[in-house]
Amino acid sequence: MRDYGQEIAARIAALPQVKDAGLDAAAVAEILEVPQDAAMGDFAFPCFRLAKAMRKAPQAIAGELADALSPDSCGVEVVGAYVNFRLERGAFAAEVLAAVREEGAAYGHSGLGGGRRVIVEYSSPNIAKPFHIGHIRSTVIGAAIARILAALGYEVERINHLGDYGTQFGKLIVAYRRFGSKDEVEAAPIATLLKYYVEFHKQAEQDPSLEEEARAAFAALERGAEAERELWAWFREESLKEFTAVYDMLGITFDSYAGESFYSDKMRRITDELAAKGLLTESEGAQIVDLDDCGLGKALIKKSDGSTLYITRDIAAAVYRKEHYDFHKNIYVVASQQDLHFRQWIKIVELMGYDWAHDCVHVPFGLVRLADGAMSTRTGNVVFLLDVLNQAVEKTRAIIVEKGVLTDDAAEDGPAVDEAAAEIGIGAVVFQELHNNRIKDYVFDWDKALNFDGETGPYVQYGYARAASVLRKAEGMGLSCNNGDTAALTGDAAFALLKKIYELPQAVREAGEKYEPSLLTRHVVDVAQAFSAFYHEERILSDDPTERGRTEAKLALTAAAKQAIGNGLALLGVAAPERM
């Protein structure tokens, strides 16, 4: 597809006045903007920056540039210090529709990545603890980033760095030995293990020696003690079963579940290497790397009892991944709380002499709170993800039944209502998670989570379903959506929609470059809003033979809007129902 912004930038940059001012096409493209008010035009070039070099008022410069440009374009006008450009609407429509039709499900994708390998680590729950609403963030944001990068032509490796190691397992082992029961665990693994975990902390408050005992149990596990190892493996296996059910609901997959335990035998090498490179020093009986000079404090590598900490595991994991995958980028979708942790270990890897330290990227996100305070598995103040998903599905089912369209329309499909309720309800939860800047903290609110009006997943899905419905009817009427008279698409609503569709690939690219799925989510909302406005403003279907060319052009636009919305939703991991 043509890049209109680049073309206009090139034309401006070719002008002698602009050349003399020292601006090349890339610099002009950087300055060129899209006016916030569409009435101003489609692209705008502000002339303020030329004022110094040309020693003239910006307004005068704008007039001069417009005069120089106008012989080969009719869509140029001057407003104040801006040169505004207007696209030729019919030709633009033909260009965009052809591109979407040709690229289909790959519209918005590109070869930017050139097949370079990128690791995305996400989700990474702690085994033996249930998924709460806080865990949805890494899971859903990470999966979206992975899909977006894959669409941009990177070879993506998805890693679930399971929290399947550490002192917490010492706690569980101690708890299980003190008051656990095998039957109870097997009946409901995560709920039971969580109960033990909570009970452990309650008892540890009375008897602090339990903490010591737990540390000892983990130290034994790390040494490879048979009994501890067996219990640990059992806990891991049982809880993984339950996680898989949630991932299935969300449609999320991984290429590797190599978690912390996977690196348990790869850490000796790291601590040896740190010592050999003179980075390790002893302090209060523990081994540390002193990063005070970089303003990063002191990083604890090895505890005084000889066991390691997660920073050592992260370094070992990074070294392993570089050797095993030879990544171009190694991306960690992990809460912003761990910012210092990442800055510390990435700095340590750099000090070890590995220049690829700079290819390790922490992609942080803000935390989820409840109205009555921080969520804590330990104290039981939690909202479970499964409950949220189920409630969203149930509410959706109620709406579907109330509306009745789906039950009548697709009664012969039988499970159509179940399927749609799942797609829409879960889609709503996922979509909302991807709607805001990931760095923002937020307070979980049931009413908001179950609101399906306005800028929400169901709103976007509804636009998609309506487009699908129009296209189904058109097919029944023997109308095509593959051609038509694009002069029918020069109305404001149609043109606004075309521009949003045209901008989708750029939104995908920016979302990938900034690891910020919300940029894509917002754009998909824009496309859906533009389609809704178009749908209301202009009647699409008509059986008038003299109107056929115009009707088919509108159908082509409807098909393109459906494709753009569908492609965007697919990258976000939200289903696109054909009916709702």
Add this chain to the structure above:
RNA sequence: GCCCCCGUAGCUCAGGGGAUAGAGCAAUGGUUUCCUAAACCAUGUGCCACUGGUUCGAUUCCAGUCGGGGGUGCCA
């Protein structure tokens, strides 16, 4: 104490040197003999936390202040 992030409409949030600062929710009014009303249209609100600096121009960049959150050695 020190470090990091955030502060924009009643609420939830976009925007991010430049043309009158935008959406959604909530509120009010309107739109269905017409392609799905989970929709569309209309109406109102802003010392863009504060103070200073850089700039032709700052809500946007820089410094400081205040407010909120997070982190800050034997959890992850």
